[in-house]
Amino acid sequence: MDTWWLKAYPDPAYRSWVLQTWNTAVEHKTDIEPQHYQVTCKDGRLITMEISGIYIDNEFLAIFKDATQRMEAEDILRDMAFLDSLTQIANRRRFDEKLIQEFNLSITTNSPLSLILIDIDNFKQFNDSYGHLIGDECLLKVAQCISTAVSRPEDFVARFGGEEFVVLLPQTSAAGACNVAQKIQHAISELTIIYDHCFTNKVTLSLGINTRYNQCDHIQLLDGADKALYKAKEHGRDCIVVNQ
Numbered sequence: 673m674d675t676w677w678l679k680a681y682p683d684p685a686y687r688s689w690v691l692q693t694w695n696t697a698v699e700h701k702t703d704i705e706p707q708h709y710q711v712t713c714k715d716g717r718l719i720t721m722e723i724s725g726i727y728i729d730n731e732f733l734a735i736f737k738d739a740t741q742r743m744e745a746e747d748i749l750r751d752m753a754f755l756d757s758l759t760q761i762a763n764r765r766r767f768d769e770k771l772i773q774e775f776n777l778s779i780t781t782n783s784p785l786s787l788i789l790i791d792i793d794n795f796k797q798f799n800d801s802y803g804h805l806i807g808d809e810c811l812l813k814v815a816q817c818i819s820t821a822v823s824r825p826e827d828f829v830a831r832f833g834g835e836e837f838v839v840l841l842p843q844t845s846a847a848g849a850c851n852v853a854q855k856i857q858h859a860i861s862e863l864t865i866i867y868d869h870c871f872t873n874k875v876t877l878s879l880g881i882n883t884r885y886n887q888c889d890h891i892q893l894l895d896g897a898d899k900a901l902y903k904a905k906e907h908g909r910d911c912i913v914v915n916q
């Protein structure tokens with residue numbers, strides 16, 4: 673049995689936590705609620721077991737279920753619910769959740785929070801010239817460019833809808849957000865999309881920035897970025913505007 677414990681739970685800290693959970697249940701003669709444990713198989717594979725225990729007349733009945741496949745399926749479903757299938761970045765639903773989380777965190781920690789709303793310029797014309805498939809490829813490449821330009825782990829990129837993207841920048845002032853917006857513009861200026869063996873016209877973006885200010889709520893934060901984006905379009909596109 674000791675050898676089994678060593679093999680199934682090679683990490684000493686994790687093994688001691690699992691043992692403690694089980695020993696406590698045995699001591700208190702209580703059932704063990706189903707929990708997931710990472711168990712190492714004989715061949716070294718790591719699987720997730722759902723393990724529960726029922727205490728019956730001084731005996732303990734342990735129930736082991738391999739939950740690996742179910743959890744993988746759940747991961748896929750979660751990804752499908754929160755990932756945009758075309759661009760493989762977070763979707764609008766995920767962004768809406770994240771915005772509220774980060775907004776509340778920025779109030780609690782009294783730190784700045786900036787948001788960049790991005791729209792591909794004249795995308796209707798792009799689709800009309802090259803077709804929807806190349807349009808879709810363009811959206812995927814723009815999403816990749818934005819994600820690569822945004823480097824800090826806490827920064828968050830999502831497809832806002834259609835040809836619009838959004839970047840959420842925790843702990844970032846308006847000046848910092850401008851730097852990120854410039855990096856995105858630079859990355860896009862180097863973007864190439866091939867149509868019929870030739871490069872398509874250059875893709876450009878309009879970007880609107882807003883930073884959380886006192887008394888504003890998360891809707892106003894988004895609304896301010898939208899107003900700035902509208903101004904960027906009015907100013908002739910391919911530019912960055914900060915909401916004042």
Ligand SMILES: Nc1nc2c(ncn2[C@@H]2O[C@H](COP(=O)(O)OP(=O)(O)OP(=O)(O)O)[C@@H](O)[C@H]2O)c(=O)[nH]1
Nearest residue numbers: 791792793794795796797799804807808834835905
């Ligand atoms: N290929 C493709 N096109 C999309 C997708 N979502 C939105 N679009 C297209 O994006 C275009 C957006 O057009 P408009 O809202 O007129 O904006 P625009 O042409 O970019 O003009 P400005 O924003 O003013 O620069 C429309 O033609 C939509 O059909 C998509 O998933 N794939």
